[in-house]
Amino acid sequence: MTELITQLEAIVGSANVLNPEQVAQRAKHFWDPSPMVALALVRPVDTNEVSQVLKICSEHKQPVVTHGGVTGLVDGEKSNHKEIILSLERMQSIESIDPVNRTMTVQAGCVLQTVHEAATDAGLFYGLDLGARGSCTIGGNISTNAGGLSVLRYGMTREQILGLEVVLADGTILSSLNKMIKNNAGYDLKQLFIGSEGTLGVVTRAVLRLRPDTPTCNTAIVAFDNFDQVTATLDHITRTLNTNLNAFEILWNDFYHLSTNPDINGSTRAPLANDSFAYAIIEARGANEASDQQLFIQAMEAAIENALIADAVIAKSESERAEIWNIRENVDLTLRHQPLFIYDISLPINHMQTYLDEVRSTLQKDWPEVIVYAYGHLADNNLHVTIAPQPKNYINDPQQQPVKIQAFNDTQRVWYEQCNKTVFEPLAKLGGSISAEHGIGLLKKQYLKYSRTPEEIRVMQLLKKSLDPHNLLNPGKVC
Numbered sequence: 001m002t003e004l005i006t007q008l009e010a011i012v013g014s015a016n017v018l019n020p021e022q023v024a025q026r027a028k029h030f031w032d033p034s035p036m037v038a039l040a041l042v043r044p045v046d047t048n049e050v051s052q053v054l055k056i057c058s059e060h061k062q063p064v065v066t067h068g069g070v071t072g073l074v075d076g077e078k079s080n081h082k083e084i085i086l087s088l089e090r091m092q093s094i095e096s097i098d099p100v101n102r103t104m105t106v107q108a109g110c111v112l113q114t115v116h117e118a119a120t121d122a123g124l125f126y127g128l129d130l131g132a133r134g135s136c137t138i139g140g141n142i143s144t145n146a147g148g149l150s151v152l153r154y155g156m157t158r159e160q161i162l163g164l165e166v167v168l169a170d171g172t173i174l175s176s177l178n179k180m181i182k183n184n185a186g187y188d189l190k191q192l193f194i195g196s197e198g199t200l201g202v203v204t205r206a207v208l209r210l211r212p213d214t215p216t217c218n219t220a221i222v223a224f225d226n227f228d229q230v231t232a233t234l235d236h237i238t239r240t241l242n243t244n245l246n247a248f249e250i251l252w253n254d255f256y257h258l259s260t261n262p263d264i265n266g267s268t269r270a271p272l273a274n275d276s277f278a279y280a281i282i283e284a285r286g287a288n289e290a291s292d293q294q295l296f297i298q299a300m301e302a303a304i305e306n307a308l309i310a311d312a313v314i315a316k317s318e319s320e321r322a323e324i325w326n327i328r329e330n331v332d333l334t335l336r337h338q339p340l341f342i343y344d345i346s347l348p349i350n351h352m353q354t355y356l357d358e359v360r361s362t363l364q365k366d367w368p369e370v371i372v373y374a375y376g377h378l379a380d381n382n383l384h385v386t387i388a389p390q391p392k393n394y395i396n397d398p399q400q401q402p403v404k405i406q407a408f409n410d411t412q413r414v415w416y417e418q419c420n421k422t423v424f425e426p427l428a429k430l431g432g433s434i435s436a437e438h439g440i441g442l443l444k445k446q447y448l449k450y451s452r453t454p455e456e457i458r459v460m461q462l463l464k465k466s467l468d469p470h471n472l473l474n475p476g477k478v479c
């Protein structure tokens, strides 16, 4: 083992190989301050060093877990004391921006927010955005095929990536830094690695697709009396705002109620009364100030006239817009329940309400008081469902961290299994997915069968075996 560490130090320098005590000084996860665990943490500075590190690890049959910003939500970044963490924290360069082809080439450790800022400075725009933007990295986004707030318009991470550089488990550098939108020369290998959660290779660089800037922004929050109004409004808004529609985020009543409760979060106002069936944040972005605003207001007025929405507030300033989005981003308020079970699922929009009703009524048989928070990027089929079986156990403290699954007691573990079954089983028959955007990691591995056939899982395992025959990259994760 000391030989391996010495060889790694020779590649990256001894200051960039942290020992277990140094690793333990880091928080395990964005939401988990307990100590990180690993045999060592290695910090290469470029693709060449990553390649050399993986070659040495391969020779020693040493398992490796790759880390970006450690904000993943399915334990994909989880490591044990026998594994080495490969952190891309020193690989944060923005290498170039090409305004003609609208691309940005970055190292994979670059933080998402840094990419946004650089794109804006160049008068351009990067189409992926999510709540963890200040910490998550482009490599992590690529490896999880992250979704987020603008998928409706720009697609998931897969749609933002033109080229990729990946290092395979044996240290081979696969450089596919394509800059073009069209390139059908053989298999599109980058697609294999996007969404593979660090199990097939380590992403080291990427060519990102940039879009024209959309300087105008019109935002509203609307209230609905029933789910039929939600789907009718989505249809109306999609037709009228067309390609300008940037977000359609739904918040069912329980979530809105909590997020705007002054006793819990004094700083977030409720722009609309909190007794509606559900709410949506609707946002359009474009390039023509006068006509974009007019179109947006007309679309809202038509929705009210046609009784598609019960009430609406349109943001008149950037601070009002921020207030509206704050309601959606107050997700951490739900996390103060003890215990809490968190899901990220997708299903056809027309089945969403009956699905939620079924889940709620099944859970109420065991927990009459259960709260099922539901919110998410409805227009791209995604629902975040958070279940608090015992809402009385709410700790109203901003420092309160969600209870880790690993720390569940025996009773809570049984409840968790029960909730998993209630949430996942109906998805199989509806053609839904147990993971809309967070991936599978370790947390959902045993439930993959609800969304993938045995044949699909076998092909996944075959791919893993051919690219990583010794099972060294993120072993045991995904499939």
Ligand SMILES: Cc1cc2nc3c(=O)[nH]c(=O)nc-3n(C[C@H](O)[C@H](O)[C@H](O)COP(=O)(O)OP(=O)(O)OC[C@H]3O[C@@H](n4cnc5c(N)ncnc54)[C@H](O)[C@@H]3O)c2cc1C
Pocket: 030, 065, 066, 067, 068, 069, 070, 071, 072, 073, 075, 076, 077, 088, 108, 109, 129, 130, 131, 132, 135, 136, 137, 138, 139, 140, 141, 142, 143, 144, 145, 146, 147, 148, 149, 197, 198, 199, 201, 202, 203, 204, 437, 438, 441, 474
């Ligand atoms: C507040 C909050 C909001 C979030 N909102 C969303 C959301 O709206 N949509 C969404 O999709 N996700 C969301 N997430 C989840 C998370 O931010 C994403 O999964 C993100 O893409 C992870 O990036 P990361 O750099 O933190 O990766 P990490 O957490 O470090 O790693 C995630 C996985 O990718 C692998 N990995 C990381 N970097 C590389 C690399 N360079 N090469 C190969 N494998 C790698 C890891 O091994 C691990 O399996 C949210 C998380 C938080 C905490």
